Amino acid sequence: MLHYKAAPIMVTRRLFSSQQLNPIKWGILSAGRIASDYAKAITITDGAVASAVAARCPTKAKEFATLHGIDKSYGCYHDVINSPEVDVVYIATTADHHFEWAKQSLLAGKPTVVEKPMTLRLADTKELIDLARQNNTFLMEGMWTRCFPAMHKLRQIIAAGELGQVVYCQGDFGWKFPTNNLDDRIWYKESGGVTLDIGMYCAQIGRVTFPNAQLKDVRATGTVKNGVDYSVMATVRYQQEDEAEEDGLLQFAVTGAANTEERLVIQGTKGRAILDAPFHVPERLRVSKDQGREKTEEIVYDYPLPNDPFGVWNNPGSIGFYHQINEVGKALKEGRNECDSYTWNDSLEVALIVDEIVDQVRGEGNDLTSSGACRQ
Secondary structure, eight states: OEEEEOOOOOOOOOOOGGGSSSOEEEEEEOOSHHHHHHHHHHHTSTTEEEEEEEOSSHHHHHHHHHHHTOSEEESSHHHHHTOTTOSEEEEOSOGGGHHHHHHHHHHTTOOEEEESSSOSSHHHHHHHHHHHHHHTOOEEEEOGGGGSHHHHHHHHHHHTTTTOSEEEEEEEEEOOOOTTOTTSGGGOTTTOSHIIIIIHHHHTHHHHHSTTOEEEEEEEEEEEETTEEEEEEEEEEEEOSSTTSOOEEEEEEEESSSOOOOOEEEEESSEEEEEOSSTTSOOEEEEEEESSSSOEEEEEEEOOOOOOSSOOOSSTTGGGHHHHHHHHHHHHHTTOSSBTTBOHHHHHHHHHHHHHHHHHHTTOOOOHHHHTOSOO
């Protein structure tokens, strides 16, 4: 076995914006749990600073600003969007408000990062992307998993043909929903459910696994609890660029009923790649190359998370936001309107998959073949 270990990423928490020279200035919409994790990650990222935060409650915004060393706090989201002290807006509201505030931010000409999912429906995601294109403005859905070094390495390995033709990909993701609190955002009829919450982590891997293929169809089944999708099994089929090749398959299970292993396996004709748990915060990639039917050569790639000056986060692995913050800053400095790791086309395809899964599991599915939504 060969073992590659990346050099550790050493970071330091900065308490004051004055410690940065010409940083990218972030404005944060919301003072919730995920916004707090993101603000922490900004404080350890060179070239980035949180300069403003807004919440519906001004007192909560002020407390958030004090906690994270943010200069300005507001009780109105528009104040952050319109602030000349903000270079890019991060939208961390509940998902049912993503579209509304992303649209306002883009109309104001502000580069915008929207926490996943970008919106609740494909049509709304398309509208935001069209608006960003028309206004020549940066827009990214916060699929931070794509920004991790292990994910970059996986894409390189697939592109180089080291796995041969990829045949299928299998993954899982599950965490126990709070069944004793029906007011939790996970049970919201429009924006709740397992697919919009974590299913897209699995759905997005299709464009990594089959980068030159076309989405062909989506088939899903599952269970519904309290009006939202609760456990889902989905199969996504891709037509390869060379039509003589077999269709590629992405299969995954997501659930709110149990904490699952959360591992991802990509099987090719020459070997396989495994992103060890938790694959949405990937630190270890294992590549096994076939040396005959009973023998393989394994290469292990380790990419440790940055050293942690905080120790406590609201969500496991959130220090990994560091990678996304870095990539957004680089894109803005280079004048690009998309992040290479997660493009507008990525967002559109995942939105289509998610739409189909939610509709099929809740009993409202459409036939993609007959609708012409996917190329045959």
